[in-house]
Structure formats: structure tokens, C-alpha cells
Amino acid sequence: MIRFLHTADWQIGMKARHVASVGDKVRAARLQTVRRLLNAAVEEQADFVVVAGDTFEDNQVDNRMVHKLMSIMEQCPLPIYILPGNHDPLTPDSIYLRPTLAGNLPSNVHIFTNPDPVEVLPGVILLPAPNFTKKSTSDPTAIWPDISSDTINIGVAHGSLMIEGRYQADDFPIALDAAERQKLDYLALGHWHSLFSVGQRTYYSGTPEPTGFDEPGSGCALLISIDGPGEEPKIEALETGTLKWVRWEYDLGAGIDELRRWVKQRVEEFGKPETVLLRLVLAGHLPSDGGAQLKELSEWLAARLLYVDIDTSRVLTQPITANLLNMARSQPFVQALLSDLKVTAEVLGQPLTDLPPELTAGTGPSEELLNEIIKKGFLAEDAAQAIRVLAGLSEEV
Amino acid sequence: MLLNSLQVAGLRCFRNPVALTDFDERLNIIFGPNETxxxxxVWGLILAFCNRHDVGGEQILAYRPWGTDLSPTIEVEFTAGGKRYRLEKGFLDQAQCILSEKAGDRYLRLADGKRADERVREFMLARFPARGLAKGSDWGLAHLLWMPQDKERFASPSLSRHMEDHFRQAVGATLFTSRDNRLLQLxxxxYAAVFTPKTGQISAKSELNQVRTQRRKLExxxxxxxxxxENISVKSSQLETKEKQLYQYQQAIQVMEKNLTLLTAQVETVKELKSQITTAEAEQKAAVETWRLLQQDWDQVQAWTKKSQDADRIMKDREKELASIRPLVKKLQEQVTAKQxxxxxxxxxxxxxxxxxTHAYKLKQSQDLLTEINKIKQKYTAAQQLEKDILNFQTELSQKPVPTLEQLQNAQQQQQQIEIYKGQARAQGIQVDFRPDRDFKITVITDEGKEEHSVGPKHPLTVTATGAEIQLEIANVGTFTIKSGAAELKEILDQLSMAKDRLAAILQTCQVESVADLQARYNWAQKIQQQIDNLKLKQANILGDHDSIDELKHEGIVKNQQLKQQCQELGINIADLNAALVADTAELEQQTKDLEIKQDKAQKELEALRKELQDKLDRQxxxxxxxxxxxxxxxTAGEELKKCLANYRGDKQQLEQSLKKAQDDKEQKTRVLTQLKNQLPPDADHLERTAARQKTELVKKQQETFSLREEIAGLRAEINLHSEEGLYSKIGELEEKHEIVQGHYRWLAAQAQAIKLLYQxxxxxxEAMLTSLTDPIREGINDLVRHVTDRPNRRLELAADLSLAGINISNEELPQPIDAFSIGTQEQMLLLTRLALAHFLSADERQLVVLDDSLVNSDSWRRQRILNLLNKAAADRMQLVIxxxxxxxxxxxxxxRYDLASLM
Structure with a gap:
């Protein structure tokens, strides 16, 4: 029986513009995950580790990161077999051909630089399918030679299984029956970041550390046990993720207080909230004074979580506040100004619907001023935002 | 607010207290000379109402009387809101402020100190500055209604927010509250935190600008x-391309090396074959040469043999022809002799x-000449006779002087002139009509001569003299003279005399007595001349082409000589000429013609014979x-043939046999050569060059491969070197920073845009609300302006803050600055503006309006109208202090009325 760890898509050196403020932490977490993952392999008494592509985010990843990764892998007593993927393909400028890596490769780390079968243990053959380009319409597994069925044959490839709607023609399409066709005991795949399998022998391990908010089923590696040639592999998923990427959606129909309660309750359920990156996607209507409450909630979350992003792009916020409404009722100037802003927004193509008609019945600015506003490139959002500013100022008067 | 009394002391020129009491609530006139x-x-009022009592600084010191330490004190009684107050205010050393309200007959203190100051300030809608005396714009009502009307006040914004409120209430315009002011200020x-208000540009120190700068720097x-x-990516692409190229080169080199090996073997084979061909070519060439020489000899032998045979055949042909020609030649020679x-x-x-x-022709010619000579003789005789007649007429004509036509006309003209003068003289001259009673002789002597008359009762004497005088001579009685008295007569007589002289000269030249004679002489001469001309014409006709008789004569002589010579030639006398017989020339001419034809024919026949003879001779x-x-x-052929066959013992057959043998040898060698050449591949000639070229290409490709390896090594080194830089991480970090800054910038920019829009x-x-506020005031002012100026189009233009913008003369033009108008107009406009403002400000209660000598420069007509206005205003709602x-x-x-001088 053999046992090995199947992992992929480490994407060391990943850029994190979408969570820019914690980019360094996100990158550091990926290395930490690799360390944890290799330790797990040792603990689980794996015979070797297979990385099915995209170890690095890019062939241009700089040496600092390479050295860090080499250092981690060097400390692992197990052989590690690395397959170049579409992010780090074996192009002439490949990171694997770089002297820093090629010249200092730890003895336990092996790079598949060609598709020749490798006997990693007696009777255990790895069939690698390294990517030589960033894109290809060829099935990378199609180049493998026929191989004896007397050995445990493990294919290692990086690409997209040809499932309708889930792959692109130039994204290294892999036939669904690749494992059967090659009489493989197991086909270790990389490229898709979420855990995924077809049949009993074809698996994507997913990335051990998620790269974004939309990767359910990621953050794990697979421990594979095969008793002998032709035997069905036993699969065990190990949780490896360091950071937790969470995406919540919430409709504001029940009010902002309810949101606050709901969020706080769920945050308390996090074991390590400081490792959580949260994207809270809100929908529905927000009262005019809801902005301040949302700000307060955001600050509350930021104090606890690693990263918070409250997405209000689907929220309709009423710009006018109660205080501003009161002012408009008692002060003709304010009322006229609100009418001006309303008319301006209409002229600029986005009427403001949340304003009380009785307080915004004015004729609006002069035609000359409206023309000047259009000429200066103001947008309808500017008018809505101006009302919010006015509402803010009304609090200070 | 209206004034009830005013007392000042220690204030500039008022060292001692001066009190003006019991002001009229409508009109008060305070007068006095300058500097009283x-x-x-007025300044005392402004000090009291618009300044704190404890104000310090240099400015308040200037209110002390000059050269004293006295402190200004002002006591004012006034009515506001229906209540009467007293304000006691002192400055500097006597600083105090007490506000009292009248209750019954006495005043009760309402406030003092700062509180009293504040209460008074509120009455005036004024503002206190942080330090020092208040400026005009802080004075509130006093600013508009009390202070001297100067242009400066109208040139600067004058409406404080308090004043605006006041106006708004006064005119009932939309309310602009203090909360609005605060909102506007916020x-x-x-806006100022983001933009520079003057330019509207983003201010350098704004957060937006700083974030924008940061973003740009990051970008x-x-x-x-x-x-x-990207450069590295380019290098990577280059590397990839180069590696592919290297692989292709390596493949190409392998193919080239293999091809070259095959080609080299082929080249060696071809070289061997070419060597054999060279030998075969040399042998074939020698055989060809041998054959050629023999063939040459054979050709010569054949040629000479043929030439000899041909010459022999031709000779025989020619001799045969010669034999036939010779008798013909002899016969032709005989025919030629006979024809000659x-x-x-x-x-x-x-x-x-x-x-x-010829003889007949000459005889006939001589006879004709003789006839011609006889005709010339006749003409000559006739012409000579005419010449004589002409001479006679010319002789006759030359015997008398003949007048010219001009002379004749001149004489006739003079005659006419004389007659005219005579007529004139007669008119001016003397007429005698004398009838004596007895007969007697009387001689009348005039300028024309003496004329004797017999006079008597039946023979009266009638004389008309043209002269200046007439003498009547009576025999034995004596002579008496009758003289003309006409003054012009002498001149006429002188003219007459000159005319007579001119006529006499002409007549004398032509030797005639009168003009009639002169005419007769002229006519006679004309007639003779006509006859001469007729004779000359006849003579000319006879002479014909000859110019003269002598020429005719000369021709006769010449022709006679010719005739003599011809007769001599013919051997005949002239006398016998006409009798001599002339042969028939026509017959002779025919004979000559026939002979000439025969001669020509014989001549042509001779020529033909001669030609034929010559042809035959030539052919022979x-x-x-x-x-x-x-x-x-x-x-020669015989000789040459011998020479050609000399090498073959003179045997032509031996030569022929040698030639055949050489021919066979040549053909055999040629076959061998052809076979060898056929063995050569078609591109044999190029094969070696191709091999050389491929070798060169191979070397070149190997060199290129070497260069390519170097380039690849260089590119790898560059890419590896770059990997040390950490550029990828740096970009990642920069992108993340940029994302954060960009988000912040977008938020700030959106905020800035919103603020800018809100600001505008x-x-x-x-501005619009201010305009709505001030429009009624404008209309009020312009009603007054139209009333005073009586010019309906003239309008005073005010800005939104009621500052004076100028005067509009007509609707189409821009307002003219007030400086453009006379001092009188300026002071009128300022006064009317004050009255209009006061009209609105006194809507609720009567207001004190101070006018400081406002009509000094106005004409009496407008002044009168303004006085009427003042009177009405005072009656309606203002307390005027003039x-x-x-x-x-x-x-x-x-x-x-207050006489200020008497109060001091």
C-alpha cells in the first residue's frame, strides 16, 4: 500500500489587490499553509507529496519567495514532486529553470520537466504532464505512453476537465476518461481551486489556501491511499487553510439593527476571527441615517476580523435625513436647494425618488446654471451625494 | 428709531457740552458755517450706537478735542418700538454706557455697561468688531441712514446678514435665516477645504490633492x-523565440550535414568521370583533326579537279560561239559603209x-524695208510743215506782252476797288447843280482832269466830284474853288489813288490802256496758244512713237543704210529691187523638210547598224x-592538283582511303565521349558549387547557432538577474497600495464633486434669493429717480447686496459708472438711494435719516423736486435731520431749525 498527499495551486507569490490592505498577510498565509500541509503529510505517514501544478503564481515571482518556499520544502523529509502548471509553465523563462531554484533545489524536491514516467517507489509510477505554455487546446494527458498495469500508476496533470460549461477550449482540456484510458490508479489534477472529483480515481485537490471569496470547497489537500495496482484509492481530505474567506449576503428588509445583531452573532461563532476575511454583500433599502450605522458596524468588524468589505453596491440609500427634512420644512433656502439638487439629478439622467415631493417642488436652478453643470461634467450621483453632504452639514448647523 | 435729543461734550470741536433738544419727529434742520x-x-451718534463704551486704541483717541485730554460723552434720547430711551455713553476716561427707559416722567435704568452696549447694538442691527472702532459695514441701520453719503459706501457690499433680515422683513421677501447663513458658511x-475659492481648482493642501498626488506617484x-x-516578458518571449530558433537551427544543421555528405560523394564520382571525359575529348579532338586535314586535302583535290573540268568545258563553248559571230561582223561592217x-x-x-x-527670204525682206523707208519720208515732210506753222504762231504771240490770268484778275479786282472808292468818294464828295441865267463856258477842274462845260438856263451844270475840291474856271472871270468838308474823304481818296497806281502798273506792264484792253489781249493770246497746241497734237500723231522729227529722220537714214547693205549682199541695185522676182519659199521649205526627214532616217539606221556591229565586236x-x-x-588547276596529291604519291585513291579510315576513327572516339558525358548527372556542373554553397551555409548556420546560444545565455542571465530584484513582489505591493489609494481617491473625488455641486x-x-429681496428696493429707488430726473429710461442699477452698480441710461446699454455723471447727479442718486432704503427700513416705525448737505451741487429744478420728496417723506414715515x-x-x-453756532 502506498499513501501520498495530493495538493495543487499553492500560487506562492499571489497578488491580492482585491484585499489590498492585507495583501502581505494573505501571501504570508500561503507559505504558512504549505508548511502545515507538509507537516500533515509527515504526520499522516505519506510516502511522498504530489503538487499538481501552479506551485507559483507566476514565473516572475521573485527569488525571495522562491527561497522561502525552498526552505519550507527542504525541511520536509518526504519526496515532493512538483508539476509545472499554467501559472508557472516550463517556458524558457520558467521559474524552474531559474538558477536560484534549479541550482538550489533541495534533494527531496523533484520537478517534472518532461512527461517521462517516474518510478517514485518500487512498483509506483508517476506519469507527469507538465504544462509548457500558459494556454493550450491539447489534452496534456494524451501524451502519456501505455504503461504496465502491474504497477500503481498515478497521473499528475494540470488543466480543466472537459465538463460542459466549466472549461474553455484553450485551458488544457482533459478528457473525463483520462484515468480509465491510461489505466491509472489515480489521476491527481490541479487548476480548479475547489475540491472536485469525477469517478473514484480522478480528483482535484483544490488549493490548500483559498485565493478569494468565491472558492467554496477550497483550503484542503487530499491524502490518497492505494493498496495495490488496480485497487480503488481511498481519499481523505485534510483541512489546510490558514485564512478563512467568508462571503455573506444579507437583505436589509429587516432593518439595520437586525443586520447588526445577525452579524455579531455569526462573528462570535468564528474560532479565530482574526484569520477571517469577510465580504458582506448587502441588498435592499438603507435609511438615510443608515450610513453612520453601517460605518459603525464596519468598524466593529474591522476590530475583530482580518479584513472586512461591506458591499453596498446593491443597496438603495435614502440620501435625505430627518434633520435635513426638518430644515427644509422650516427654511425656504434649504427647501429651494433640495429642489435644485433634485432637478439637477433629473437633468443629469438619474431622478432622486426618495425625496418628499412637497419639499422639492421648486423650479430648480436656472437653465444657464444647469448647462454649466452639464458642461462641467457633473454626474447624477454627484447630486445624490451632494444631498448626503448637505444632510451631514445639517447636523452641524 | 427716531431722535428726541442729543447732547455731546468732549467730542472734537465740542469741548463743552452742546445740547440739541426736542427734535421734531419729522423735519429738523441743523445749520451753521463750516467747521461748526x-x-x-453724526459721528457722535455712531459712536454712541455702534461702538462699545470701553473701546480702546488709537482711533477713539482721535475723537478727543484737539490738544485736550477730554473724553467724549454722548447723551441721546430716542424712541424705538414706541418706547422712549435715554442712552448715556462715555469713552476713554469717562467710559460708561447706561440705557434707561422712560416711565412716566423719569427714566428707569434698563442696563449698563456691556449689556447696555449690546441692547443698543441690537436697535441698530449693528455688529461689534473684536477690537477697535466698528467699520461702516458693521453699523447696520446707521450705515445706510446716517453716515455721510459717499460713493465708497455704495461701492462696497453693505448688507450684513442682519440687514438682509431686516430688509426681508421690510419687503416681505423669502426669509433667509441665520441657520441658512450658517449652512452656507459650512x-x-x-468647499474651501477642497477647492481654492478664487480659481475653483483643487487646492494644493486638500486631502484630495494629496491623495491624488499619492495615486499619481504610485501609478x-x-x-x-x-x-x-514587461521588458522581462519581452525578453522571455525573445528567449522562447530564440530557443525555438535554436532548435530549428540544430535540426537544420543535422539535415545540412547529411545532405553535404551525400553531395561530397557525388562530387567525387563526377570528378572521376570528368577526368575520363577530358581524356576522351583530347583523343576525339586529335581524331577529328586528322580527319579534318585529310578531308581538307580531299576537298581541295576535288575542287581543283572540278575547276579544271569546268574551265575546259567553258573554253569549248566559247570557241564555238566565236566561230558563229565572226561572219556577222563582216556583213555589218559593209552595211555601215553603204549607209554612210x-x-x-x-x-x-x-x-x-x-x-x-535663204536668198528668197532676204530679197523679200529688202523689198519690205524699202516700202518702210518711203513711209518715213512722207511722215517727215508732213511733220516739217507743221513745225513751220507752229513757229509762225509763236512768233506772232511773242510780239505783244501777254498778261497772265493772275494779272488780269488783279487788274479787274483793282478796277472794282476803284469803282467802290469812287462811289464812296462821291458820297462824301462835291455835287454842283448850277443853272445860270445865261449861257457861258465853264471849265470844271477835278482830280480827274479838266472838263469844259457849256452852261446856261437850258444847260444847267451838274457835277459830281469825287475829289476834295472842284475848281470852276470861268473865262475872264476867274477861278473859284469849291471844297468838300467831309473828314473821311481824304482817306478814301488816298485808297483810290493807290488802287489807281496798282492798276496803272499792271496796264503798263502789258502795254494796254484799260482793263478791257487787258482782257482783249489775254483772250487773243489764249486763242493763238490754242492753235499752237492743236498743231503740236497733229505733229505728235504723225511722229507716232518718235519723240521728234530728227529722230524720225534718223530712223529713215538707218533703214536706208540697211537696205543698201542687203542689196549689196543680194547683188542688186535698190532701183531694181522692186522689179526682182522672189522664188516660191513654200515649195523650197517643203523640199527642205523632206530632205531632213530622209537624212534623219538614214542617220538612225546607221546608228542601229553601228550599235549592232559594236555589240558583236564586244562579244567577240x-x-x-x-x-x-x-x-x-x-x-593552274593542274598544277594545284599535283601539289595536293604530292603526299599521296599523286594517287587520289590513296587519299580517299586515308580519309575513310580517319572518318571511322573520329566517329568511334566521338561515341566514346558521348557515352562518358551521358554518365554525368544533369547538374554535374552545379554539384560542386552546390556542395561548396551548402558547406558555406552550414558554417554560417553553425555560426548563427553559436550566436544564438550566446544570445540565449545573455537573455537567461538578464531574466535571472531580474528575478533577484523582487520586481514581481514590488508590483504586487504597489498594486495593492494603489488599490487602497485609488478607493480612497474615488471616495474623496466623489465627495469633492458633490461639495462642488452643492456649493454652486x-x-x-x-444669489437668486438676494435678488428677489433687493428687487423691490431697486424699483423704489428708480421710482424716485424717474420723479426727480423726469427721464423715464434712466435707472439706477444695484447689485444683489445693494451696492451701487451704476446708472443705466437706456435699456440696451450696460450701466455707466456713477463717476461718469456730474457731481450734482451723483449726490442726487446717493440721496435718492438713501431715501428709498429708508422708506423700506421705516416700514414698521419712523426711522431717523441724516442728510449732510446733500443738495449743494443740484440745480434748482431738481432741488425743488427733491425738497418736495423730503417733505413728503418726513410727513409719511421718516424723521429727517438735515x-x-x-x-x-x-x-x-x-x-x-437749530443754529449750531449760537448753541456753542
Whole structure:
């Protein structure tokens, strides 16, 4: 029986513009995950580790990161077999051909630089399918030679299984029956970041550390046990993720207080909230004074979580506040100004619907001023935002 | 607010207290000469109402009386809101402020100190500055209604927010509250935090600008890093291309090396074959040469043999032809001789006939000449006779002087002139009509001569004299003279005399007595001349082409000589000429013609015979020559043939056999050569060059491969070197930073845009509301302006804050600055503006309005209208205090008067 760890898509050196403020932490977490993952392999008494592509985010990843990764892998007593993927393909400028890596490769780390079968243990053959380009319409597994069925044959490839709607023609399409066709005991795949399998022998391990908010089923590696040639592999998923990427959606129909309660309750359920990156996607209507409450909630979350992003792009916020409404009722100037802003927004193509008609019945600015506003490139959002500013100022008067 | 009493002391020119009491609530006129302190009273009011009592600084010191330490004190009684107050205010050393309200007969203190100051300030809608005296714009009502009307006040914004409120209430316009002011101020502050208010540009110190700068810096850094990374990507692409190229080169080199090996083997084979070909070519060439020489000899033998045979054959042909030609030549020679004899006979006969014909011609010619000479003689005789007649007429004509036509006309003209003068003289001259009673003789002597008359009773004497005088001579009685008295007569007589002289000269020249004679002489001469001309014409007709008789004569002589010579030639006398017989020339001419035809024919026949003879002779010579030539050729051929066959023992057959053998040898060698050449591959000639070229290409490709390896190594080194830089991480970090800054910038920019929009709309709205507020005031002012100026189009233009913008003369034009108008107009406009403002400000209660000598420069017509306005305003709702040094100007106005000089 053999046992090995199947992992992929480490994407060391990943850029994190979408969570820019914690980019360094996100990158550091990926290395930490690799360390944890290799330790797990040792603990689980794996015979070797297979990385099915995209170890690095890019062939241009700089040496600092390479050295860090080499250092981690060097400390692992197990052989590690690395397959170049579409992010780090074996192009002439490949990171694997770089002297820093090629010249200092730890003895336990092996790079598949060609598709020749490798006997990693007696009777255990790895069939690698390294990517030589960033894109290809060829099935990378199609180049493998026929191989004896007397050995445990493990294919290692990086690409997209040809499932309708889930792959692109130039994204290294892999036939669904690749494992059967090659009489493989197991086909270790990389490229898709979420855990995924077809049949009993074809698996994507997913990335051990998620790269974004939309990767359910990621953050794990697979421990594979095969008793002998032709035997069905036993699969065990190990949780490896360091950071937790969470995406919540919430409709504001029940009010902002309810949101606050709901969020706080769920945050308390996090074991390590400081490792959580949260994207809270809100929908529905927000009262005019809801902005301040949302700000307060955001600050509350930021104090606890690693990263918070409250997405209000689907929220309709009423710009006018109660205080501003009161002012408009008692002060003709304010009322006229609100009418001006309303008319301006209409002229600029986005009427403001949340304003009380009785307080915004004015004729609006002069035609000359409206023309000047259009000429200066103001947008309808500017008018809505101006009302919010006015509402803010009304609090200070 | 209206004033009840005013007392000042220690204030500039008022060292001692001066009190003006019991002000009229409508009109008060305070008068006095200059420097009696009229304006100081106003400054006292402003000090009291618009400044804190404890104000310090240099400015308040200036209110002390000059050269004293006295402190200004002002006590004012006034009515506001229906209540009467007293304000006691002192400054500097006597600083105090007490406000009291009248209750019954006495005043009860309402406030003192700062509180009293504040209460008073509120009455005036004024503002206190942080330190020092308040400026005009802080004075509130006093600013508009009390202070001296100068242009400066109208040139600067004058409406404080308090004043605006006041106006708004006064005119019932939309309310602009203090909360609005604060809101506007907040908008301004927020705007100023982002934009420079003057330019509207983003201010350098604003957060937006700082974030924008930070973003730009990051973008620049990012661009630089990306460019560098892109450069590496380019290098990577180059590397990939080069590696592919290297692989292709290596493949190509393998193929080239294999091809070259095959090619080299082929080249060696071809070289061997070519060597054999060279030998075969040399052998074939030698065989060909041997054959060629033999063939050459054979050809020569054949040629000479043929030439000899040909020459022999030709000679025989020529000799045969020669034999046939020779008898023909002899016969032709005989025919030519006979024909020549015939021609000689014909020539003789022709000459004889020609001589006869010539003689006949000459005889006839001489006879004609003789006839012609006789005609010339006749003409000559006739012409001579005419010449004689002409001479006679000319002789007759030359015997008398003949007048010219001009002379004749001149004489006639003079005659006419004389007659005219005579007529004139007669008119001016003397007339005698004398009838004596007895007969007697009387001689009348005039200028024309003496004329004797018999006079008597039946013979009266009638004389008309043209002269100046007439003498009547009576025999034995004596002579008496009758003289004309006409003055012009002498002149006429002188003219007459001169005319007579001119006529007499002409007549004398022509030797005639009168003009009639002169005419007769002229006519006679004309007639003779006509006859001469007729004779000359006849003579000319006779002479014909001859110019003269002598010429005719000369021709006769010449022709006579010719005739003599011809007769001599003919051997005949002239006398016998006409009798001599002339042969028939026509017959002779026919004979001559026939002979000439015969002669021509014989001549042509002779020529033909001669030509035929010559042709035969020529042919005979040619044949003889050819026979000789071919004989020579035949001899030469024989010699040459011998020479050609000398190497073959003179045996032609031996030569023929040698030639056949050489021919076979040549053909065999050629076959061998062809076979060898056929073995050569078609591109044999190029094979070696191809091999050389491929070798060169191989070397070149190997060199290129080497270069390519070096380039690849270089590119790898560059890419590896770059990997040390950490550029990828740097870009990642920069992108993340940029993302954060960009988000922040977008938020700030959106905020800035919103603030900018809010700022523009708020100010536009504020401006519009101000305009709505001030419009009624404008209309009020312009009603007054139209009333005073009586010019309906004239309008005073005010800005939204009621500052004076100028005067509009017509609707179409821009307002003219007030400086453009006369001092009088300026002071009228300022006064009317004050009255209009006061009209609105006194809507609720009567307001004190101070006018400081406002009509000094106005004309009497407008002044009168303004005085009427003042009177009405005072009656309606204002308390007017007029300060003036021209009290007479206001004498029509009612009200209370204060003589300031008498109060001091």
C-alpha cells in the first residue's frame, strides 16, 4: 500500500489587490499553509507529496519567495514532486529553470520537466504532464505512453476537465476518461481551486489556501491511499487553510439593527476571527441615517476580523435625513436647494425618488446654471451625494 | 428709531457740552458755517450706537478735542418700538454706557455697561468688531441712514446678514435665516477645504490633492515597474523565440550535414568521370583533326579537279560561239559603209535647197524695208510743215506782252476797288447843280482832269466830284474853288489813288490802256496758244512713237543704210529691187523638210547598224578573253592538283582511303565521349558549387547557432538577474497600495464633486434669493429717480447686496459708472438711494435719516423736486435731520431749525 498527499495551486507569490490592505498577510498565509500541509503529510505517514501544478503564481515571482518556499520544502523529509502548471509553465523563462531554484533545489524536491514516467517507489509510477505554455487546446494527458498495469500508476496533470460549461477550449482540456484510458490508479489534477472529483480515481485537490471569496470547497489537500495496482484509492481530505474567506449576503428588509445583531452573532461563532476575511454583500433599502450605522458596524468588524468589505453596491440609500427634512420644512433656502439638487439629478439622467415631493417642488436652478453643470461634467450621483453632504452639514448647523 | 435729543461734550470741536433738544419727529434742520461740528454730531451718534463704551486704541483717541485730554460723552434720547430711551455713553476716561427707559416722567435704568452696549447694538442691527472702532459695514441701520453719503459706501457690499433680515422683513421677501447663513458658511468651509475659492481648482493642501498626488506617484512607480516587468516578458518571449530558433537551427544543421555528405560523394564520382571525359575529348579532338586535314586535302583535290573540268568545258563553248559571230561582223561592217554614203548625198541636197530658200527670204525682206523707208519720208515732210506753222504762231504771240490770268484778275479786282472808292468818294464828295441865267463856258477842274462845260438856263451844270475840291474856271472871270468838308474823304481818296497806281502798273506792264484792253489781249493770246497746241497734237500723231522729227529722220537714214547693205549682199541695185522676182519659199521649205526627214532616217539606221556591229565586236572580244582566262585556270588547276596529291604519291585513291579510315576513327572516339558525358548527372556542373554553397551555409548556420546560444545565455542571465530584484513582489505591493489609494481617491473625488455641486447650487440659490429681496428696493429707488430726473429710461442699477452698480441710461446699454455723471447727479442718486432704503427700513416705525448737505451741487429744478420728496417723506414715515451750511436752500421746508453756532 502506498499513501501520498495530493495538493495543487499553492500560487506562492499571489497578488491580492482585491484585499489590498492585507495583501502581505494573505501571501504570508500561503507559505504558512504549505508548511502545515507538509507537516500533515509527515504526520499522516505519506510516502511522498504530489503538487499538481501552479506551485507559483507566476514565473516572475521573485527569488525571495522562491527561497522561502525552498526552505519550507527542504525541511520536509518526504519526496515532493512538483508539476509545472499554467501559472508557472516550463517556458524558457520558467521559474524552474531559474538558477536560484534549479541550482538550489533541495534533494527531496523533484520537478517534472518532461512527461517521462517516474518510478517514485518500487512498483509506483508517476506519469507527469507538465504544462509548457500558459494556454493550450491539447489534452496534456494524451501524451502519456501505455504503461504496465502491474504497477500503481498515478497521473499528475494540470488543466480543466472537459465538463460542459466549466472549461474553455484553450485551458488544457482533459478528457473525463483520462484515468480509465491510461489505466491509472489515480489521476491527481490541479487548476480548479475547489475540491472536485469525477469517478473514484480522478480528483482535484483544490488549493490548500483559498485565493478569494468565491472558492467554496477550497483550503484542503487530499491524502490518497492505494493498496495495490488496480485497487480503488481511498481519499481523505485534510483541512489546510490558514485564512478563512467568508462571503455573506444579507437583505436589509429587516432593518439595520437586525443586520447588526445577525452579524455579531455569526462573528462570535468564528474560532479565530482574526484569520477571517469577510465580504458582506448587502441588498435592499438603507435609511438615510443608515450610513453612520453601517460605518459603525464596519468598524466593529474591522476590530475583530482580518479584513472586512461591506458591499453596498446593491443597496438603495435614502440620501435625505430627518434633520435635513426638518430644515427644509422650516427654511425656504434649504427647501429651494433640495429642489435644485433634485432637478439637477433629473437633468443629469438619474431622478432622486426618495425625496418628499412637497419639499422639492421648486423650479430648480436656472437653465444657464444647469448647462454649466452639464458642461462641467457633473454626474447624477454627484447630486445624490451632494444631498448626503448637505444632510451631514445639517447636523452641524 | 427716531431722535428726541442729543447732547455731546468732549467730542472734537465740542469741548463743552452742546445740547440739541426736542427734535421734531419729522423735519429738523441743523445749520451753521463750516467747521461748526455738524458732521461731528453724526459721528457722535455712531459712536454712541455702534461702538462699545470701553473701546480702546488709537482711533477713539482721535475723537478727543484737539490738544485736550477730554473724553467724549454722548447723551441721546430716542424712541424705538414706541418706547422712549435715554442712552448715556462715555469713552476713554469717562467710559460708561447706561440705557434707561422712560416711565412716566423719569427714566428707569434698563442696563449698563456691556449689556447696555449690546441692547443698543441690537436697535441698530449693528455688529461689534473684536477690537477697535466698528467699520461702516458693521453699523447696520446707521450705515445706510446716517453716515455721510459717499460713493465708497455704495461701492462696497453693505448688507450684513442682519440687514438682509431686516430688509426681508421690510419687503416681505423669502426669509433667509441665520441657520441658512450658517449652512452656507459650512458649505463654503467644506468647499474651501477642497477647492481654492478664487480659481475653483483643487487646492494644493486638500486631502484630495494629496491623495491624488499619492495615486499619481504610485501609478508612475507601477508603470515603471510594469514596464520593467514587461521588458522581462519581452525578453522571455525573445528567449522562447530564440530557443525555438535554436532548435530549428540544430535540426537544420543535422539535415545540412547529411545532405553535404551525400553531395561530397557525388562530387567525387563526377570528378572521376570528368577526368575520363577530358581524356576522351583530347583523343576525339586529335581524331577529328586528322580527319579534318585529310578531308581538307580531299576537298581541295576535288575542287581543283572540278575547276579544271569546268574551265575546259567553258573554253569549248566559247570557241564555238566565236566561230558563229565572226561572219556577222563582216556583213555589218559593209552595211555601215553603204549607209554612210547615202547620208553624204542627202546632206548635199539639203544644203542646196537651204541656200535657195535663204536668198528668197532676204530679197523679200529688202523689198519690205524699202516700202518702210518711203513711209518715213512722207511722215517727215508732213511733220516739217507743221513745225513751220507752229513757229509762225509763236512768233506772232511773242510780239505783244501777254498778261497772265493772275494779272488780269488783279487788274479787274483793282478796277472794282476803284469803282467802290469812287462811289464812296462821291458820297462824301462835291455835287454842283448850277443853272445860270445865261449861257457861258465853264471849265470844271477835278482830280480827274479838266472838263469844259457849256452852261446856261437850258444847260444847267451838274457835277459830281469825287475829289476834295472842284475848281470852276470861268473865262475872264476867274477861278473859284469849291471844297468838300467831309473828314473821311481824304482817306478814301488816298485808297483810290493807290488802287489807281496798282492798276496803272499792271496796264503798263502789258502795254494796254484799260482793263478791257487787258482782257482783249489775254483772250487773243489764249486763242493763238490754242492753235499752237492743236498743231503740236497733229505733229505728235504723225511722229507716232518718235519723240521728234530728227529722230524720225534718223530712223529713215538707218533703214536706208540697211537696205543698201542687203542689196549689196543680194547683188542688186535698190532701183531694181522692186522689179526682182522672189522664188516660191513654200515649195523650197517643203523640199527642205523632206530632205531632213530622209537624212534623219538614214542617220538612225546607221546608228542601229553601228550599235549592232559594236555589240558583236564586244562579244567577240569577251569570248576571246574568256577562252584565254579559262585556259590559264585549267593550267593552274593542274598544277594545284599535283601539289595536293604530292603526299599521296599523286594517287587520289590513296587519299580517299586515308580519309575513310580517319572518318571511322573520329566517329568511334566521338561515341566514346558521348557515352562518358551521358554518365554525368544533369547538374554535374552545379554539384560542386552546390556542395561548396551548402558547406558555406552550414558554417554560417553553425555560426548563427553559436550566436544564438550566446544570445540565449545573455537573455537567461538578464531574466535571472531580474528575478533577484523582487520586481514581481514590488508590483504586487504597489498594486495593492494603489488599490487602497485609488478607493480612497474615488471616495474623496466623489465627495469633492458633490461639495462642488452643492456649493454652486447653494450660492446660485442664495444669489437668486438676494435678488428677489433687493428687487423691490431697486424699483423704489428708480421710482424716485424717474420723479426727480423726469427721464423715464434712466435707472439706477444695484447689485444683489445693494451696492451701487451704476446708472443705466437706456435699456440696451450696460450701466455707466456713477463717476461718469456730474457731481450734482451723483449726490442726487446717493440721496435718492438713501431715501428709498429708508422708506423700506421705516416700514414698521419712523426711522431717523441724516442728510449732510446733500443738495449743494443740484440745480434748482431738481432741488425743488427733491425738497418736495423730503417733505413728503418726513410727513409719511421718516424723521429727517438735515445738516447744512446753506439754510436758505431749505427755507421752504417746515420743521425745527437749530443754529449750531449760537448753541456753542
Amino acid at each position: 461740528g455738524k458732521s461731528t454730531l 458649505i463654503d468651509d467644506r 508612475a512607480e507601477l508603470k515603471e515597474a510594469r514596464d520593467r516587468l 554614203v547615202d547620208i553624204v548625198d542627202l546632206t548635199k541636197a539639203l544644203k542646196s535647197t537651204n541656200r535657195k530658200l 572580244r569577251t569570248l576571246e578573253q574568256e577562252i584565254n582566262e579559262h585556259q590559264t585556270l585549267k593550267n 447650487l447653494a450660492h446660485a440659490r442664495h 445738516l447744512t451750511c446753506h439754510p436758505d436752500m431749505y427755507r421752504e421746508l417746515p420743521g425745527k
